[in-house]
Amino acid sequence: VFHLGRCWSVDPLLSSSYLLQDSRGRPKEIPHNEKLLSLKYESLDYDNIENQLFLEEERRMSFGGFRCLEISRWVVCGLIGFLTGLVACCIDIVVEEMAGLKYKVIKENIVKSTEAGGLSISLILWAVLNCAFVMVGAIMVACFEPIAGGSGIPQIKCYLNGVKIPRVVRLKTLVVKVLGVMCSVVGGLAVGKEGPMIHSGAVIAAGVSQGRSTSLKRDFKMFEYFRRDTEKRDFVSAGAAAGVSAAFGAPVGGVLFSLEEGASFWNQMLTWRIFFASMISTFTLNFFLSIYHHKPGDLSNPGLINFGRFESEIMSYNLYEIPLFIAMGALGGFLGALFNVLNYWLTIFRIRYVHRPFLQVIEAMLVAAVTVAVSFTMIYFSTDCQPLGPEHSEEYPLQLFCADGEYNSMAKIFFNTPERSVRSLFHSQPGTYNPLTLGLFTLTYFLLACWTYGLSVSAGVFIPSLLIGAAWGRLCGIFSFSAAQLGGIVRMTLSLTVIMVEATGNVTYGLPIMLVLMTAKIVGDYFQEGLYDIHIKLQSVPFLHWEAPGTSHWLTAREVMSSPVTCLNRIEKVGTIVDILSDTSTNHNGFPVVVKVSHNNEPAKLCGLILRSQLIVLLKHKVFVELARSRLNQRKLQLKDFRDAYPRFPPIQSIHVSQDERECMMDLTEFMNPTPYTVPLDTSLPRVFKLFRALGLRHLVVADDENRVVGLVTRKDLARYHLGKHGLEELHLAQT
Amino acid sequence: VFHLGRCWSVDPLLSSSYLLQDSRGRPKEIPHNEKLLSLKYESLDYDNIENQLFLEEERRMSFGGFRCLEISRWVVCGLIGFLTGLVACCIDIVVEEMAGLKYKVIKENIVKSTEAGGLSISLILWAVLNCAFVMVGAIMVACFEPIAGGSGIPQIKCYLNGVKIPRVVRLKTLVVKVLGVMCSVVGGLAVGKEGPMIHSGAVIAAGVSQGRSTSLKRDFKMFEYFRRDTEKRDFVSAGAAAGVSAAFGAPVGGVLFSLEEGASFWNQMLTWRIFFASMISTFTLNFFLSIYHHKPGDLSNPGLINFGRFESEIMSYNLYEIPLFIAMGALGGFLGALFNVLNYWLTIFRIRYVHRPFLQVIEAMLVAAVTVAVSFTMIYFSTDCQPLGPEHSEEYPLQLFCADGEYNSMAKIFFNTPERSVRSLFHSQPGTYNPLTLGLFTLTYFLLACWTYGLSVSAGVFIPSLLIGAAWGRLCGIFSFSAAQLGGIVRMTLSLTVIMVEATGNVTYGLPIMLVLMTAKIVGDYFQEGLYDIHIKLQSVPFLHWEAPGTSHWLTAREVMSSPVTCLNRIEKVGTIVDILSDTSTNHNGFPVVVKVSHNNEPAKLCGLILRSQLIVLLKHKVFVELARSRLNQRKLQLKDFRDAYPRFPPIQSIHVSQDERECMMDLTEFMNPTPYTVPLDTSLPRVFKLFRALGLRHLVVADDENRVVGLVTRKDLARYHLGKHGLEELHLAQT
Structure with missing residues (x-):
């Protein structure tokens, strides 16, 4: 999220007076009951600047000229989709390889130590490896480009809303974001690599559409017509959509995300171009990943996160389950609100005390170490052993103190990348996890994810939310709880429904997902705003909502x-x-x-x-x-x-x-x-x-x-x- | 479509001068090269009328008052969804029962006649039954409420665009529409009952949201705040979405349809309400249909049209198939444009010569008779016999001259409601149809559907397009051709993709469908506009597109x-x-x-x-x-x-x-x-x-x-x- 140590912020909860920080990070008190709106953010101008020069150019332009312009818009969108897919693919492969290597090294050490004794060496090895990765990621973010921290979704929301967040669509931000997210995922934090794809897509779009890079001092003399806020905004929405599309394999969900968060005026041609960019992005990612997975040309598994196949027979549901879905949604909304409140307090604590880059790096490393320690303790004391099946070939099953031919079930969720844990929770045979394992996992992961979000590392909150929800859901035997938990935290209804449906690859569960998400939103909104909105508000960004406040007719x-x-x-x-x-x-x-x-x-x-x-x-x-x-x-x-x-x-x-x-x-x-x-x-x-x-x-x-x-x-x-x-x-x- | 005999229209193709009709239906010539815009259509005002009275009311209203208003908006949307679902359910059951009865009677007669000779009696019986139904439907439309003819989608597009089409959202229109669509589907025309659901949903929305019926002279003194164009428009978009949702079991597709066709300013709260209406509508329909089908509470099969289950394994595809999809899209676009051009000429012919209600009823009956005659001839001369399987229990297989235990394959598509034919084409075993049967069917049905659209009956073009496409697709062994044909005719990209994906219940084919629809749109647009746009233009409606024409900057x-x-x-x-x-x-x-x-x-x-x-x-x-x-x-x-x-x-x-x-x-x-x-x-x-x-x-x-x-x-x-x-x-x- 926003780099919270660098600006004014408001704290209505922790003290009787509001807490502020000036630009150097020193705390400053202002009187009680005053809420603030920062003036440091400039606005963008999404209205066409029509002066004589512009009008003359437009009038000179022929019918063919306009057609040419329209074609180049499509070309740019295609390029945006292609590059976003490529970046997503790159992140995925690097994370897979590095995480694979890391888990292999640690596993070998653990296997050796289990026999020989001295598991504490393994713990230290694991902790050191994770902390090293997280340190690199945190240093990049905290020292070089603070805006690249977090998922970047609040920043893109603000950009599309018309607020100019400094440096948000620069090349440097993209580089730090991409390297940072690799580090934090490989570093074993409770984070996902999906959220940052949206920001990455937006930066790629802003770069490509301008036909030059100011950072690299290269001007390709292309697309000069697009060098103004209104055109650039359109391309950035296409980039964000392409990012969602690459992350979840959800092109329609991407378009809806862009529209739900960004567009104010819906234009059919623009929507189609955004859709095109999303499509190309999914295709590109899918194609390169199919080569990487040695099934070249098999395009049936799009997206970074892949929930695997759900069989329709298992997914059918009945009328009497509807109250259950509603209850689930309500619980998800409540837990989401709890997550958000905790994260809100934590963020304010961070604004107050953790504003220097040095402290931020230390905090990130601390979280990494605690994550390892907690995981290790849980695995160590778990007695949940399960027989080893043929489906574990791609994972890193730890035998530890289990009998031969068995593995430690707690390690199956903790000793893995979050994406794989989610898939395993969705698809493993009944009885793979015992309830105690799931309960403990859910609780610890909830707290870890909550602590992690807002650190100075590039990281998304989608996958951790899904993972918490999936564990809860597994506990109750219900799939769609994962959606409830995610919906309770981020609160996007329509686009999230479509994203979840596209990611599961099965429409049958569409209606329950909708119901769950809508209930989660209503219940969650009663307690606290969505996570992204909280962070936008803490930044005092002059964000305009969809409509004027209801009771404002008396103002002129x-x-x-x-x-x-x-x-x-x-x-x-x-x-x-x-x-x-x-x-x-x-x-x-x-x-x-x-x-x-x-x-x-x-x-x-x-x-x-x-x-x-x-x-x-x-x-x-x-x-x-x-x-x-x-x-x-x-x-x-x-x-x-x-x-x-x-x-x-x-x-x-x-x-x-x-x-x-x-x-x-x-x-x-x-x-x-x-x-x-x-x-x-x-x-x-x-x-x-x-x-x-x-x-x-x-x-x-x-x-x-x-x-x-x-x-x-x-x-x-x-x-x-x-x-x-x-x-x-x-x-x-x-x-x- | 619009009742074309009642207003001015333009004919740039059939004569050297443009053809017009005055309000009494007399043709009138105007000079060459003049295109027209009708002044008879009033506009709607989607800006809030803010006068002192309104502002005073708003200022008096408390915070709680606004909340109350917001809740009643949700209630109205829920009601709209419920009633739309109910109407859809009602149409479905009546059509199923009546068509079942009709086919049973005719089948018994055919079976009797095949043995005893005298099949011409069966032909006459069939023709008379169909003509009777169609006559009732046509008389209602032509004499009582011409605006209820066609699918109503162009009219709803115009309404949402801001053009007031007289009588388009009245109760009488709804009644005629619902009864009319029953008659035309039971009457065996090449039409679907899905398109009219959109119009029906819109009328229901306009009625419910006003809390009164002017036709019935009943005022429930409710929702008085919503009695203005801007609020009513919002509800009508919800109604249209609920209609799509009920028709195809596609709630997200419904929302997208409403947005793609109607909304200019995208508002998040409004979108969620529309989504809610769509959801309720699908639920209601699904629930009542599940009772009707003796599986109460089984909600897995939403929508009027149900393509049945597609197994993921069959649906996977590979990279080398992509050029095939593009080619298919191009062919679909071309055939769609051909359909549109033929229908365009036919419509102009109708404006010129078929403008009296009497003639319109006669034409509708003629089409019904020809449809029967063609079907009968095709079935009679077909020698394509297939073994009878257990899957035919719900259908009306005709043995005719086939051996015992076999049935006539041509009759399987012709002697059935179009929805069932589509499902049968998608799911029947390979070899069920021989290529000659499919080829002949596609050709005749293409021409019949083209002739049918624009008759004075309530009827949709979705299912016929899908059926033509499905037959072509079956011929080449490709599923997604059905989408190409539909996309080539109606040209809605984003919403149609989602509708198709939701209707098939499988996301795997999402990407090919997108690709096919986009290609179909690009190719089709090169030749001719979409069917709905053609009919809007022929009506000279002052329709505003998304953007000003490209080369208009010199105008002030x-x-x-x-x-x-x-x-x-x-x-x-x-x-x-x-x-x-x-x-x-x-x-x-x-x-x-x-x-x-x-x-x-x-x-x-x-x-x-x-x-x-x-x-x-x-x-x-x-x-x-x-x-x-x-x-x-x-x-x-x-x-x-x-x-x-x-x-x-x-x-x-x-x-x-x-x-x-x-x-x-x-x-x-x-x-x-x-x-x-x-x-x-x-x-x-x-x-x-x-x-x-x-x-x-x-x-x-x-x-x-x-x-x-x-x-x-x-x-x-x-x-x-x-x-x-x-x-x-x-x-x-x-x-x-």
Whole structure:
């Protein structure tokens, strides 16, 4: 999840006053009852920036040009799918090989020690190996790229929602993420490699669609048209979908995930492209894995996680089981909420005390060591021996103190990668595990998984949740409890149903899964939010939900907007612009352009809107109208200049403007958006909200009945209003 | 499909000039090269009508009130699901029983006649029975409710898109639809009962959510809050999803269908409610059918159509089969396009010559008779005898001239309901059908299905398409051809994939189905649009697609808008309002309210927007400010008065306003929307389009930089621009 040591966060539970941290990680107290919204996150602009340059380009483009653009969108989506599948395949093979090697070495040692005595050496060997892997993973995340920690799903949710999380779609993040997840899975933590695939897919999409890498300083001069927030967002949703698709072999589930989490405006063509990317991703992974498994061309087993085949006969169910499913869902929702509450407290503890990279690495290693110690103890004291069957060829059965031809049943779940444990729990013969084994396993794994999520390592929570649920379910003899536990923790209903159905490969259980997930969601929501939402909220991200809070009709744009607004004249003095941009106390990103600013704060007539990033490019290229000369002298700026600077526009401090230049003028007419959306002062908050959400806006100008600028509504103004336990609450803004 | 004899339509293929029909069905020629857009369709308003009354109600409503509203939304969705499932169950049982009876009677007659000679008597008996059923169905549709003809899917698409198709969600339509579909399926036409379920679900939703029936004059005083277009639309999408869900046992497919066809703005809560309705619908149907099939409580076989169980082992596939899938998809797309082109010509023929109810009934009976004759001939001359197995207990095997213990294989497909034929084609032992039988069947059924679609009977095209595809597929030994044929005809990719996967109950074939459907869509689109789109276009419906045409950036609101606009003053004379509303030549539905209308057509300042329907209610309740007296005399109108009149507002002609009253004034302040969305004159068409589509608008005011009304953009202004073969085309508007 988010790197929680680096920003402001809120703690309503652990102390009487809210706990905050400043940018250096020092704790800071603020008065009780104040909730915060961080101002450090910039917004993305998912509305097309339509200025004269853009419109001219669009008008020049022929019918064939548009068709060409459409085809290249499909090509990019195909590439995204292919690369995501390849990365998933790579992770899978490396994890399989390394984990296989590790378990083999330890097993040999254990076998030797069981006979000769001195099992503590094996324990130490196991612990050292795991800690080494986890240390590498944790150092990479904590020291090089904190944003690559966790599953990355909350970050992608925020990105698709329109919040710019710094460095979230960079190449470096991808590298750290991929290597990190390998380390943490091989390191034996209670984590999955599925969640991080979604983040990886998104980074791949953001990279491929831009046709260049800023980190590597390579520009392939391709796909330049796609260098803006709105196009990039579409590709990132395709990448996230491709990630889900590769992780679970669930292409339709991937599309639904992207839509459930991200898209605001549903567009049919876009959906099909996302679907295409998902399809290609599953195909690619499936194809390469089939070669790796020596069954080249056998495409029937897609996805990183594979639940194996469920026979329809076993899966049929009856009407009287429905109350059972509902009860299961309720229990799953309750346990999920418990997991989330524990993790919430833990996260706050981490924000408070574990914010230095050094401590984070130590904590990760501690968790790895404890995981090994607990596993070892459980295995050591377990007396559950089972006869060895032919189905164990791919696993690492430990005989330990069992009779010959038998193996330790506890070791079958603990001494294995989590994916294999899940499969084993689903498919092993009845009687493979005795209830005590399962009960102990469930309890310890629940606590371990809860402790693990939020560490500074790349890791997903899907597989651990499924594993806990599968163990519970096995205990009661019911398959679909795994879904209940997962649903109770992450709370995605529709997409999760489809993912589970696609992953099990059997539709028969679709209806019970739905029922279970829906109950789990309703029950879980009663106690606590979903895990991802908790982490988003702890970050004070200005996240916009689907609708305005129910009871907010009495609020109007007048109350919500920021006012007075810093406006610019259509032809403005360079010095004024530089001063406004350099003003760190306001740090505005969008400026209404007006006909004439009067000096007594009287509002002036709106004629456009210009963004900070555009002004920066103009200043950098010194597009000034010198006062003495005619306009002809002005350098003609192309749309390309803006696209080249996207998305890492230089800060204003890096641009040098001489004293002479400060006296020049800048003509903004060509570069501003001449038709920004406006609302009247009396527009109700739900109406403003709908406009914002449906169009993906970043700035909305509030105008009076003379079309004069009286205010500006931004994402943060809307995200401030929030439905609490007792009705509408207003969050305070915190500048960091 | 639409009742094509009642409106204007366009024929670019059959004649050198376009063919039109006026409202009485008389043909009328208009000049060549003019395409039309019908003005007879009103729009729906999917934006919330926010006036003072509404806002006051919202502000009065407590936090608990909103929760209560949310719960009642879930209750309504549950009810919709339950009733839809019940209706589907009812249709299924009636069709099963009646068809069983019919086939039994005919079989007995055939058996008797085969021995005694005189098979022509059997033919006549069969034909008469079928024609009788079809006649009843056709008379109901043609004479009582033409809108109930066809599958209803194009109409529901239009409704969700925001076009008001008259009478499409009325109780009478539902009754005719349900009885009609029973008649046409029992009547042996090449139709399915699945498509109409979508329409039925939508009607049920529209009825239940309003808490009253205008046709039955019963008002249950419930759900009054939902009596407006935007809430009703949400429920109708839930109903359509529940319909799909009941028809195919595909709840997720249902949700996706609703979203793919209808939703513009994706809202998570709404999606979950739709999903809930779908789930309940499948459950209900499944439960009642399980009782009917004497396996009470066995919920493993949802849906009206049931493809039976596919074993995973048979379904696995390999990499080298992928080109085969693509080829299959391409062929399916081509054949689908052929089907659509043939049906397109046929529809134009029907518009031209078969527009009287009498002729329509005759045509339907003719098709029924021809279907029987063709089937009989094929069976009679078939020499394909197969041994009788134990699996035929539920069918009606005909021995005819085969040896004892054998049956006629052609009769197995022709002498059966289409659903059973599909299942038999999927699951029968290899060798059940010889290639000649399959080839002949495919060809004849293709032509019969093509002729049947568009008749004045309630009927769906899903099952016939699947049956043709299944027969082709059986011929080549490939299952997924059935999907290719269906995809080639209807062209829904994502939802269709999920529907097919859910209906087969096996995810293994998910990837090939996707691949096949996508190829079928791409190939099919190259030749001709999807069947539903063709019928929507032939109706000249102002349908808005997902995005503005690609090459339309050079168009601005200035060119697109209607101007000058009929505006009203905030306090307006009753006589003026009555005159404006009575003006049939303009027939406007929304009026900007301005501060002061000047008489020399100078634009005035915008201060609100009021709808025709609101004015009608005001006039009906005589909410006048008498000039001499104070405002206190005005009757206080409640939001309830508007809701009671919704959606069948009386026409202006039915409201009597005396000469004295004409001199009174009306104060619109309280009733108008005080903050209508506006755009400047220079806003590009794609921007206007996006605003319209994302917010579900009906009217968009164009204002100049002084906020004065200079134009009004409506749905028809946008639907006029259309991407043709050679770039942007402009359709002409036709008043009917």
